[in-house]
Amino acid sequence: MDRNQKVRWNPFSSGYFADPYPHLQECRVTNPVQIGTQNCWTLFKYKHVSPILRSKDFEVSDLSEYLKEKEDYIFKSTSACPHLSETTRLWPMYLNGELHKEVRHIMGRAFNEINFQGYIEEAVDKTNHHFSKVTAFNIYDYCGYYIYDIVKQVFDLQKMSQEEMTTYSNLLAVSQDVFVPKQVYQKINEQMNWARQHFQLSKFKIELMRLFAEKKMETDDESIYSIMSISTMAAFETSKDNLTMALVGLMSRPQLIELVMETRGSSLELLIEELFRFSSPLQFTIRVNKEAIELDENLIPANSKLYLSVASANRDEEVFLNANEILPTRTPNDHLAFGGGVHFCLGASVARAELRACLIPMLSLLKNFQLDRNSLRWNKQIFMRTLKTATVHKLN
Numbered sequence: 489m490d491r492n493q494k495v496r497w498n499p500f501s502s503g504y505f506a507d508p509y510p511h512l513q514e515c516r517v518t519n520p521v522q523i524g525t526q527n528c529w530t531l532f533k534y535k536h537v538s539p540i541l542r543s544k545d546f547e548v549s550d551l552s553e554y555l556k557e558k559e560d561y562i563f564k565s566t567s568a569c570p571h572l573s574e575t576t577r578l579w580p581m582y583l584n585g586e587l588h589k590e591v592r593h594i595m596g597r598a599f600n601e602i603n604f605q606g607y608i609e610e611a612v613d614k615t616n617h618h619f620s621k622v623t624a625f626n627i628y629d630y631c632g633y634y635i636y637d638i639v640k641q642v643f644d645l646q647k648m649s650q651e652e653m654t655t656y657s658n659l660l661a662v663s664q665d666v667f668v669p670k671q672v673y674q675k676i677n678e679q680m681n682w683a684r685q686h687f688q689l690s691k692f693k694i695e696l697m698r699l700f701a702e703k704k705m706e707t708d709d710e711s712i713y714s715i716m717s718i719s720t721m722a723a724f725e726t727s728k729d730n731l732t733m734a735l736v737g738l739m740s741r742p743q744l745i746e747l748v749m750e751t752r753g754s755s756l757e758l759l760i761e762e763l764f765r766f767s768s769p770l771q772f773t774i775r776v777n778k779e780a781i782e783l784d785e786n787l788i789p790a791n792s793k794l795y796l797s798v799a800s801a802n803r804d805e806e807v808f809l810n811a812n813e814i815l816p817t818r819t820p821n822d823h824l825a826f827g828g829g830v831h832f833c834l835g836a837s838v839a840r841a842e843l844r845a846c847l848i849p850m851l852s853l854l855k856n857f858q859l860d861r862n863s864l865r866w867n868k869q870i871f872m873r874t875l876k877t878a879t880v881h882k883l884n
């Protein structure tokens with residue numbers, strides 16, 4: 489790598505979606521603080537990304553406002569009613585200040601009422617039973633089946649099929665991406681409207697309404713639906729993507745599988761953290777600086793949009809030795825896969841419990857299969873990484 493030649497981040501560069509890490513590394517090493525258009529900056533180093541994520545001096549950007557500004561253009565010459573800005577209005581990762589605190593508190597309490605552990609244990613058994621007789625399958629479907637079974641029970645979404653949840657959740661994830669074409673926003677809009685019916689009878693809805701009333705906060709169907717939609721997406725999308733990438737990462741390193749099968753207790757906890765760091769399904773997030781800041785001799789004016797590359801920070805060799813490898817006992821491992829600070833992932837303990845429960849049972853099944861590396865296909869997404877196809881075949 490020529491360290492004198494500053495590489496500009498280009499997610500459409502060849503091979504980026506299949507493996508963004510070589511390009512992210514070039515950016516991190518040659519050009520770690522990059523200015524883009526309209527006050528946007530992209531940051532790649534752990535030493536820049538981590539303190540910003542954890543600091544109270546930075547705000548999140550408002551997705552709902554951003555979508556509202558685009559709605560006239562997106563729905564020009566269509567009769568569709570815009571749902572984009574309404575449905576995203578209370579998504580906590582795009583709220584600041586008191587409103588964020590209130591919504592996060594309500595969601596946290598509602599999650600605490602749910603017996604995730606019970607649903608997780610049932611789902612592991614069901615999933616392995618379902619896939620035990622087949623001789624070839626897609627790991628993405630396997631992981632999707634497991635996480636779908638948990639999410640459907642948690643939010644009472646029994647009438648939504650796995651395929652429907654996959655499409656819905658993925659389109660909600662895409663609504664937060666950059667460079668989204670107008671036609672895709674129209675599809676997202678349709679899905680946001682379609683899914684409403686499925687949440688009508690949910691116990692989670694009743695609990696949210698009770699908690700809003702207890703706080704004497706005004707609500708309507710739109711705000712409750714906004715929270716239910718983000719809860720479903722957050723619980724399904726990243727967990728399923730993380731697990732798919734973690735299993736494929738392990739299947740690509742057969743020497744690790746026997747070792748993982750023997751891992752228990754605190755060693756299992758270390759391994760799980762390492763898999764989150766390695767997979768980093770949420771690859772970017774955005775913050776806005778209230779004051780001007782200086783980073784590596786770059787003066788960044790106040791109110792700039794900072795694109796924080798969590799994925800790049802999690803592979804920064806200045807912090808993580810052999811960062812592209814899975815080191816089962818890596819310590820310390822202060823990764824940023826769940827973000828940091830006031831927006832730290834509200835479902836991190838759920839995601840950890842899911843991995844803790846499924847890793848060894850799933851590898852016990854998968855060790856009898858071989859991964860077809862030629863089958864790997866990735867979605868063209870920048871913020872949330874999704875490995876859509878990874879076929880395994882039973883060994884003779």
Ligand code: HEM
Pocket residue numbers: 580581582592595599719722723724726727730768769770773774824825826827828830831832833834835836838839
């Ligand atoms: C491997 C799985 C997961 C990963 C990697 C992940 C990652 C993240 C990250 C990085 C953020 C912070 C975003 C930011 O700062 O801009 C976040 C926020 C959030 N996550 Fe997760 N997540 C996972 C699973 C879950 C699950 C299972 C749930 C729900 C049960 C969940 C619910 C949330 C919520 C509600 C927020 C918003 C918190 C706030 O803004 O205050 N996540 N997640």
